[in-house]
Amino acid sequence: MRTRRFGIFFLALAVAAVLQSTFGRGLVLFTARPDPVLLLVVTFSVVRGMEEGLLGGILGGLLIDNLSAIPFGTATISMAIIGLATGLGEANVYRATFMIPLVAVFLATVFYHSVVMLSLQAIGWNVEWISTLALQTIPGAVFNAALAPLVFPIVRRLGAAGDEEERMRW
């Protein structure tokens, strides 16, 4: 069941990555641009926990690395860390309060952007931290957090469906 769940999740990630690259500019609201892949990785790890979150992060990161000119591996590493970190509390903690997934998505966006900018700076690119944070990172994090309540139930359903079948098999 886990393979099937990952198959579906990977398919969703691939569609999100392609949409993000193809229509990314069209999705911009003022200066905020949503990050569907990051949203899926965070919500998936929130639902499935650390282990699967790490794997989900690696898959999502690899897709982004292939569709971006940033140093290869930057997205993979940062999303793997995000998958691991947000999966720590798993669904139990997040069920306690509705705000926690939103905060997790917000912080994950800020972290992800910071890692990408650091890696760009490390290879000699010109990075304008203040303006990037003000014009892209913070608005993007708010946008992603606002989308989280829409994505979270869908991903939770995908994860829970697997659990049901596993439980029945036991």
Added chain:
Amino acid sequence: MDRKPIPWWVSALAVVVALFFIVQPAARDRLTGAGSQALAPLSFFASNAAGGVAEFWHTLESIGTMRRTTELQKDEIDRLNFEIVRMQELEQENQDLRQLLGFKSTRPNLQLLPVRILGTDATGLIDTVIIDKGSTDGIREDMAVITWRGLAGRVIRVEPTTAFVLLVTDVSSSVAARTQDPNSRASGIVGGRKEGGLIMKDILQQELIQTGDTVITLGIGGSLPEGLPIGKVVRVQKRNIEMFQEAILEPAVDTTKLERLYAVLSDTKAN
């Protein structure tokens, strides 16, 4: 059940009456006239009813035909709409190619390869586009990518079938440039601004640069051809305490609406 036989006199009477009407035409005419008059309303009603029924069937048939016709017309309208959009697109492409032809006639030395945009940078943090041509098509790193309006960017990463182009509007982009004005020839480095537009930096204080000047590529230190338009000066920032002055430029190419791009495979003049 026994059927009661008709009495013989009834039959005889019918025969007599029939004979009477045969031999007396006037009486017969009166009878048929009266019959016609009596039946007229019935005939009228029946005829009307028959007409109504016929009309009803005809209407039903017409509805069916009309529905088929409407569907066909709807298909036709859709097809024509599609055709109009396609024609508009072709017209736009035609116009674009004419402009490019004009551009090309002024620069016959450039060997161009048309490329299409597949997508933008997935992170959204850098201003790059992915194009549909790669190393197998002759694309190399640092090649210029242009539109007929001017420089759009340069290739920064090449895969076998795709390549990444860093647009001039990215903050990390830096292009050696100068003003086109032969009396000025102020030179500097052009890069993108997060707030939008371009900025030309490192212009010496003594150089003359003013609003409206066209800025073009300098064509040194790389594979960018010389003389490609980059933008127009919209504001000059000059402070006497600083070593250099800066100029804000409006890009020649609107990088948010890129459609048809051309990779400069070679510049025979430069070679």
